[in-house]
Amino acid sequence: MKTRTSLLLGSLSAALVAFALTSPRVVAADKVDxxxxxxxxxxxxxxxxxxxxxxDFVNGPYSMNADLKRQWQEKEEFxxxxxxxxAGKEMFSTPFKNGKTYADCFPNGGIGIRxxxxxxxxxxxxxxxxxxxxxxxxEANGEPPYSYVKDEMASLTxxxxxxxxxxxxxxxxxxxxxxxxxxxxxxxxxxxxRGQLNFSCASCHxxxxxxxxxxxxxAPALGILNAMPIYRSEWSGMGTTSRRFVTCNSQTRAVPLExxxxxxxxxxxxxxxxxxxxxxxxxxxxx
Amino acid sequence: MTAFPRKLAVLLxxxxxxxxxxxxxxxxxxxxxxxxxxxxxxxCLTCHAIKGGDLPGTIGPELKDLKTKYPDRNELTAIIYDxxxxxxxxxxxxxxxxxxxxxxxxxxxxxxxxxx
Numbered sequence: 001m002k003t004r005t006s007l008l009l010g011s012l013s014a015a016l017v018a019f020a021l022t023s024p025r026v027v028a029a030d031k032v033d034x035x036x037x038x039x040x041x042x043x044x045x046x047x048x049x050x051x052x053x054x055x056d057f058v059n060g061p062y063s064m065n066a067d068l069k070r071q072w073q074e075k076e077e078f079x080x081x082x083x084x085x086x087a088g089k090e091m092f093s094t095p096f097k098n099g100k101t102y103a104d105c106f107p108n109g110g111i112g113i114r115x116x117x118x119x120x121x122x123x124x125x126x127x128x129x130x131x132x133x134x135x136x137x138x139e140a141n142g143e144p145p146y147s148y149v150k151d152e153m154a155s156l157t158x159x160x161x162x163x164x165x166x167x168x169x170x171x172x173x174x175x176x177x178x179x180x181x182x183x184x185x186x187x188x189x190x191x192x193x194r195g196q197l198n199f200s201c202a203s204c205h206x207x208x209x210x211x212x213x214x215x216x217x218x219a220p221a222l223g224i225l226n227a228m229p230i231y232r233s234e235w236s237g238m239g240t241t242s243r244r245f246v247t248c249n250s251q252t253r254a255v256p257l258e259x260x261x262x263x264x265x266x267x268x269x270x271x272x273x274x275x276x277x278x279x280x281x282x283x284x285x286x287x
Numbered sequence: 288m289t290a291f292p293r294k295l296a297v298l299l300x301x302x303x304x305x306x307x308x309x310x311x312x313x314x315x316x317x318x319x320x321x322x323x324x325x326x327x328x329x330x331c332l333t334c335h336a337i338k339g340g341d342l343p344g345t346i347g348p349e350l351k352d353l354k355t356k357y358p359d360r361n362e363l364t365a366i367i368y369d370x371x372x373x374x375x376x377x378x379x380x381x382x383x384x385x386x387x388x389x390x391x392x393x394x395x396x397x398x399x400x401x402x403x
Contacts, residue, residue, distance in 0.1 A: 208378060214333050215342045215344075
């Protein structure tokens with residue numbers, strides 16, 4: 001078993017190196033195959049962690065460690081994100097000054113749709129995340145946008161995730177070269193090493209999930225966004241996907257990007273697409 | 288008549304200089320440990336268990352018996368300077384190449400590693 005997993009890791013790594021070494025021109029010439037990518041990505045984690053139930057990968061570090069999971073299950077009796085959930089529900093149903101509500105901006109009145117975000121907007125030619133769609137809704141209704149990283153934005157996305165719990169992630173890549181390019185760009189960002197410490201996102205979340213980095217247990221990249229937004233004791237509050245990306249970049253001495261920059265949106269598109277089929281579990285609570 | 292004291296003086300001088308060298312080595316070891324544990328410097332505990340350090344990570348192997356494994360200190364220096372040379376996939380940051388640590392700091396850390 002041991003040799004098999006390390007062989008697998010080896011071959012995946014080799015694939016990653018090959019990927020990193022290929023020049024952009026060659027990448028563009030290669031056929032981008034998200035379906036095959038997602039399958040290989042999921043199989044890598046399923047085989048590396050044969051004892052983890054597939055639907056459990058969405059619980060981040062808890063899927064990797066039994067003790068931690070027990071503590072978490074106890075905590076779920078009084079989940080620390082409850083205040084955000086209540087606030088989000090309240091905000092979601094409170095009309096804007098013009099009398100409209102968030103429900104008017106989203107399919108199905110915004111209920112049970114988290115699994116479809118981010119999506120590729122063919123008019124814009126860009127990826128639209130749930131956070132971005134929420135601020136666009138506010139601005140379209142004459143309201144100022146919220147900060148992307150916490151508080152109100154986290155409350156709103158917490159509520160929307162909650163109404164979608166258990167629904168399988170269902171990200172589409174339309175037949176549009178720009179959508180494929182966004183997927184590919186997100187993938188490239190995810191596997192590229194950067195910053196003084198020379199880490200890629202994959203160094204931590206593909207190469208080392210389940211390992212401790214100091215006292216923290218690294219979450220697997222598979223299903224890593226299904227629990228967003230999350231409460232973290234370290235933050236003493238909630239954080240959105242944007243907040244987590246910025247934190248991971250700056251903690252590894254890489255220059256963080258602006259929340260909702262094109263690259264972050266593409267990474268979110270990539271990570272969500274390769275998690276297709278795994279249930280939404282947000283909002284999450286973390287140690 | 289004078290031979291004996293001269294010999295004594297030589298011995299004494301030798302002992303003194305050995306002592307000074309010993310103290311210097313000891314302070315390099317202490318510096319090296321400090322640099323290895325310092326979160327803003329080596330921060331080696333993020334990934335390695337090391338005797339005397341708290342809350343180690345598990346990404347790399349425990350650092351011990353390194354003198355047996357790497358008798359030549361240049362090997363240890365090379366690993367800290369840029370482990371991607373040996374293993375392009377490694378997670379270990381290239382401390383020398385990316386100027387996270389100076390050559391002097393790496394040398395002190397190697398002194399410390401050789402005591403483990």
